[in-house]
Amino acid sequence: MIILAIESSCDETSAAVLQDGKILSNVIATQAIHQKYGGVVPELASRAHQQQIIPVVEKSLTDAQVTKSELNAIAFTRGPGLLGALLVGTSFAKAMALGLGIPLIDIHHMQAHILAHFIDDPQPKFPFLCLTVSGGHTQIVKVTDHLSMEIIGQTQDDAVGEAFDKTAKLLNLPYPGGPLIDKYAQTGDPLRFAFPLVEMPGYDYSFSGIKTAFMYFLKKETTKDEAFIHKNMADICASIQHTLVQILLRKLKKAAKETGICEIAIAGGVSANSGLRKSLQEEGKKLGWNVYIPKFEYCTDNAAMIAMAAYYKGLKGHFCGQDVSALPRMSW
Ligand code: ATP
Ligand code: MG
Ligand code: FE
Numbered sequence: 001m002i003i004l005a006i007e008s009s010c011d012e013t014s015a016a017v018l019q020d021g022k023i024l025s026n027v028i029a030t031q032a033i034h035q036k037y038g039g040v041v042p043e044l045a046s047r048a049h050q051q052q053i054i055p056v057v058e059k060s061l062t063d064a065q066v067t068k069s070e071l072n073a074i075a076f077t078r079g080p081g082l083l084g085a086l087l088v089g090t091s092f093a094k095a096m097a098l099g100l101g102i103p104l105i106d107i108h109h110m111q112a113h114i115l116a117h118f119i120d121d122p123q124p125k126f127p128f129l130c131l132t133v134s135g136g137h138t139q140i141v142k143v144t145d146h147l148s149m150e151i152i153g154q155t156q157d158d159a160v161g162e163a164f165d166k167t168a169k170l171l172n173l174p175y176p177g178g179p180l181i182d183k184y185a186q187t188g189d190p191l192r193f194a195f196p197l198v199e200m201p202g203y204d205y206s207f208s209g210i211k212t213a214f215m216y217f218l219k220k221e222t223t224k225d226e227a228f229i230h231k232n233m234a235d236i237c238a239s240i241q242h243t244l245v246q247i248l249l250r251k252l253k254k255a256a257k258e259t260g261i262c263e264i265a266i267a268g269g270v271s272a273n274s275g276l277r278k279s280l281q282e283e284g285k286k287l288g289w290n291v292y293i294p295k296f297e298y299c300t301d302n303a304a305m306i307a308m309a310a311y312y313k314g315l316k317g318h319f320c321g322q323d324v325s326a327l328p329r330m331s332w
Contacts, residue, residue, distance in 0.1 A: 001072045001314055004060065004096075005307035006053070008089030009081025009109045010135065011040045013052035016303035017064035021311050023119055024064035026297065026304035027056050038175045039165070046084030053092050060303070071102055073319070075310030078106035079330030080136070086326035094322055103319040105310040108330055109301075110137055111149060113267040115312065116298040116305035118146070124263045124292045131252050133276070134268030135161035135176070138248075140203045140255050143265075146312040151332065152259075153203020153251055160244055161270045163207040167214050167240050171229055181237045182273050188238025190275075193217070195243045203255045205247065214240060241275045249279055256289065265292040272299040 007014040011034055016026040031048040034040045061068065076093035079086055097104045114130045117123055124130075124143075129152075132139045138155040158166070161178055168177020195217070198209045221228040229236065256264060266280060277293055284291035298305060313319075 001311070002066055002070055003073045003075055003105070003307050003310050003314060004057070004071050005075040005107070005303045005310055006057065006089045006093050007077050007109075007301055007303040007306045008049045008053065008085050009077045009079070010085060010301060011045050011048075012301040013049045013056050014301060014303035015053075015057045015060035016307040017060050017066050018304075018307035018311055019064075019066075021308075023304045023307060024066065025060045026302055027060045027063065028297070028302050029056050035174050038169055040082070042082045042084055045082055046088055049085055049088035053088060057092070068100060071100060073097075073103045073105055073310065073314055074100075075105040075107055075306055077109045077112070077306055078324065079109065079327035081109055081328060083326060083328045086328065090324070090326040094324070098322060104322070104324065105313050105318065106320040106324050107306045107309045107313070108332065109306075110134075110139070111332070112305040112309040114141060114143060114149065114265070115146060115309045116267060116294045116302075117265050117292055119298055119304055119308050120295065122292065124265045124290070126263075127261055128263035128265055128292070129252070129255055129259065129261050130265040130267050131248060131271075132267045133160050133248065133270035135159060135165070137268065138205050138207070140252060142259065142261070147316065147318075149332065152255060153205065155205040155207060156200065157206050157208040158211065160205070160207055160248060161268070163211055163244055164270065164273075166211050170215055170218055171233070171236065178270060178273065181241055182275065184234050184237035185241040185275060186234075188234030188236070190238040190242035192232075192235040193239035195240065197243070197247055197250075200251075203251050205251060207244075207247070210243060210247070241273070245273070245275045245279050248276065249283060253283065253287070256287065262287070262289045263292070264289045267294060267299070269300040272296050
């Protein structure tokens with residue numbers, strides 16, 4: 001089975017080709033236009049998807065050395081995400097499937113982030129816990145099968161990616177600031193500044209408090225010394241990253257202990273964070289976990305993960321009709 005998959009939920013236009021569970025190509029066009037606005041502008045994202053979708057799909061087919069007539073199904077991200085952005089991928093996939101007379105497979109973006117673990121070896125064994133951390137989500141998911149997942153804890157306000165990006169914005173770093181905080185943190189002291197950890201019930205998270213605490217901290221320090229940020233960038237970034245990673249790991253450890261599950265995976269854009277990757281490896285060694293971390297290119301938004309999810313749905317014959325519509329708040 002050869003599947004073409006399309007991802008357009010946010011600010012990456014991506015297309016991938018998969019044959020019998022193996023990824024043949026994965027083309028990602030990141031939209032640079034949002035940088036000067038300090039965040040993703042939905043209308044601009046939709047327009048950029050429209051401009052990029054044809055060249056991106058064509059390149060994915062060329063890279064895979066597959067022709068349109070060889071395709072057996074078209075998969076697309078149905079949600080969650082920005083409505084206008086999702087509509088571009090959804091409409092394109094529907095039109096192409098109709099034109100070629102082949103079935104459609106609708107994919108849940110967050111489930112696909114988790115299934116990115118099945119692109120390469122080693123693959124987690126069921127059941128496993130997946131800490132799904134991205135620009136819009138922070139969840140602990142219990143995965144019992146490729147198509148059977150349950151959220152056991154999640155953020156009640158901001159996502160951790162948002163916390164990274166918003167603190168970066170307060171430091172006058174361009175969007176998306178997460179990778180830049182990571183970069184500056186490499187040479188900083190993670191214990192130089194301390195920020196309060198908010199206790200949430202169960203396996204849930206909250207990140208809005210830390211953002212506010214960070215804002216007041218910066219206000220106080222920059223009043224005393226205007227050049228505070230400039231002088232201490234590495235230590236500030238290392239400290240905030242350390243705090244965010246500690247918050248993430250505390251609940252993950254609690255969930256692993258109480259469920260007795262030692263197969264631990266991370267997924268989503270923030271799993272590209274080197275501090276999180278390192279702490280997870282260290283904790284895993286201490287606690288006897290098998291830790292699974294995806295390759296960088298499969299952490300942030302990409303169509304390879306959509307193709308992988310489509311492969312498992314396709315095997316079970318889970319196709320959708322031409323009447324399917326994009327779902328910005330798609331449930332599980
Ligand atoms: P969602 O998947 O929830 O719909 P999204 O698709 O926007 O949201 P992703 O593309 O999966 O999210 O991830 C983007 C997020 O990952 C951004 O918040 C970005 O700052 C963050 N991120 C990427 N690399 C790093 C890094 N090295 N350190 C910290 N954060 C990072
Ligand atoms: Mg993105
Ligand atoms: Fe994503």
